[in-house]
Amino acid sequence: xxxxxxxxxxxxxxxxxxxxxxxxxxxxxxxxxxxxxxxxxxxxxxxxxxxxxxxxxxxxxxxxxxxxxxxxxxxxxxxxxxxxxxxxxxxxxxxxxxxxxxxxxxxxxxxxxxxxxxxxxxxxxxxxxxxxxxxxxxxxxxxxxxxxxxxxxxxxxxxxxxxxxxxxxxxxxxxxxxxxxxxxxxxxxxxxxxxxxxxxxxxxxxxxxxxxxxxxxxxxxxxxxxxxxxxxxxxxxxxxxxxxxxxxxxxxxxxxxxxxxxxxxxxxxxxxxxxxxxxxxxxxxxxxxxxxxxxxxxxxxxxxxxxxxxxxxxxxxxxxxxxxxxxxxxxxxxxxxxxxxxxxxxxxxxxxxxxxxxxxxxxxxxxxxxxxxxxxxxxxxxxxxxxxxxxxxxxxxxx
Amino acid sequence: xxxxxxxxxxxxxxxxxxxxxxxxxxxxxxxxxxxxxxxxxxxxxxxxxxxxxxxxxxxxxxxxxxxxxxxxxxxxxxxxxxxxxxxxxxxxxxxxxxxxxxxxxxxxxxxxxxxxxxxxxxxxxxxxxxxxxxxxxxxxxxxxxxxxxxxxxxxxxxxxxxxxxxxxxxxxxxxxx
Numbered sequence: 001x002x003x004x005x006x007x008x009x010x011x012x013x014x015x016x017x018x019x020x021x022x023x024x025x026x027x028x029x030x031x032x033x034x035x036x037x038x039x040x041x042x043x044x045x046x047x048x049x050x051x052x053x054x055x056x057x058x059x060x061x062x063x064x065x066x067x068x069x070x071x072x073x074x075x076x077x078x079x080x081x082x083x084x085x086x087x088x089x090x091x092x093x094x095x096x097x098x099x100x101x102x103x104x105x106x107x108x109x110x111x112x113x114x115x116x117x118x119x120x121x122x123x124x125x126x127x128x129x130x131x132x133x134x135x136x137x138x139x140x141x142x143x144x145x146x147x148x149x150x151x152x153x154x155x156x157x158x159x160x161x162x163x164x165x166x167x168x169x170x171x172x173x174x175x176x177x178x179x180x181x182x183x184x185x186x187x188x189x190x191x192x193x194x195x196x197x198x199x200x201x202x203x204x205x206x207x208x209x210x211x212x213x214x215x216x217x218x219x220x221x222x223x224x225x226x227x228x229x230x231x232x233x234x235x236x237x238x239x240x241x242x243x244x245x246x247x248x249x250x251x252x253x254x255x256x257x258x259x260x261x262x263x264x265x266x267x268x269x270x271x272x273x274x275x276x277x278x279x280x281x282x283x284x285x286x287x288x289x290x291x292x293x294x295x296x297x298x299x300x301x302x303x304x305x306x307x308x309x310x311x312x313x314x315x316x317x318x319x320x321x322x323x324x325x326x327x328x329x330x331x332x333x334x335x336x337x338x339x340x341x342x343x344x345x346x347x348x349x350x351x352x353x354x355x356x357x358x359x360x361x362x363x364x365x366x367x368x369x370x371x372x373x374x375x376x377x378x379x380x381x382x383x384x385x386x387x388x389x390x391x392x393x394x395x396x397x398x399x
Numbered sequence: 400x401x402x403x404x405x406x407x408x409x410x411x412x413x414x415x416x417x418x419x420x421x422x423x424x425x426x427x428x429x430x431x432x433x434x435x436x437x438x439x440x441x442x443x444x445x446x447x448x449x450x451x452x453x454x455x456x457x458x459x460x461x462x463x464x465x466x467x468x469x470x471x472x473x474x475x476x477x478x479x480x481x482x483x484x485x486x487x488x489x490x491x492x493x494x495x496x497x498x499x500x501x502x503x504x505x506x507x508x509x510x511x512x513x514x515x516x517x518x519x520x521x522x523x524x525x526x527x528x529x530x531x532x533x534x535x536x537x538x539x540x541x542x543x544x545x546x547x548x549x550x551x552x553x554x555x556x557x558x559x560x561x562x563x564x565x566x567x568x569x570x571x572x573x574x575x576x
Contacts, residue, residue, distance in 0.1 A: 062465050062466060083486050115486070117486070123511065153420065153511070156420040157420070208514065212520065254515060254543055254544060257520055257541035260543075260545075289544050291541060292541055294539070
């Protein structure tokens, strides 16, 4: 029995020894192991070098792309120095008027901007507008060049313009892209007292005079009206009579974010261009434009004082108006407003010529540069004439 | 008399150069102001994958580079970024501290209008701003009449810097044991 056990143990030992010898025979020698490790180390080093090279190539490619971009921006091509923009608006109105129910759809304005930067200090800007979709012949529309001027930087903060530019007066005259204001139509005070859009040919200085303070001062073509109607007196720089030029100055303060206070003054020696002997005119305008958080408030007052018997005879020696427009944005994309406007283009007469208009409605901005608008308007005029009451809908954009 | 007044006024305006356009501070000086004891070495964050998509959404267009350079030390990161206002890029320096906007400063303004965004009455509104869950600034930023596009550019850059800083901190969390 003992002998059997001994034989078993001996057999096992022999098998293990044989197996161990077999494994030992399959294992690489220490020299081979060292060689394999060294080879693997070389491969690791090569991979690391490859990775570094790849990273360096990527860095170099990005550097080159950025340098190329910087070089091309330094010597920007003609296309890069030329800007195109625009805005437009479609109106639908359903109004109760003296002549009955008025329902109308009108693509009121289609506007394109073109600008070009000649040098860092010299640039061109223009605005070309098609009103009421079709122009020519007996059509309702017009094609109008509303801005076209050259601007030069005298210093980084002082600029001079020459050409045709927007008169610096009111809130809407210079900034009237549809997404920037409430109400489908522009407010009546800035249509009838300040004849927005109002542009003229001439020269203008603009700039900053202190932090938050800026100014405009321009000499430009004046009005030309024999009826003392301000809006129809705009000459639009189309063979404009330049016997009596006008001067306009504005001071603006926006030293608190969301707050603009401004006052404008204009003088013209004779707004009939010499037809009447005495027809000098002063325009005074002041406004506040506040947007603090969701709260907004616009308020404006404007007044014309016109000398001479001609203006006095038709009661147009005084023309004035004001409006106040609170608004509130429920969310950044949706805001509501209300507006009260009062104006009188024959305030110097004893007749009932004062007009009042109430508006309330909303703007919805699906994108900051696109707006859908709706408002209800109610007019309450002295004499109950020329009243328009009803609903306006609009869609507008800018880019 | 009037002519003399106009001449004097014109000269005063020309001399009172408030530099509405121009370089207000060199990026290196901005960084030196930001980091006491020396500016840390610049690093880059690559705008790839989902990060690139988010940046495109924040700006409304793709960023002009594949990577953004930043400087960081002790939970603060500084960024020098550019965004076009109306026609030209505005160069802006931003400092983010622990996920909050510590400072935003216009370093160079090249446009002929909208320069008011460089004033502290405007930039102070951004102090301590964060991003909300929708990656919007957590507060209303009041605009400046006539400078809408410059204001919009500043808001975009503030959101971009806050987002990229958040990406850096997310990387740190992942890398920590």
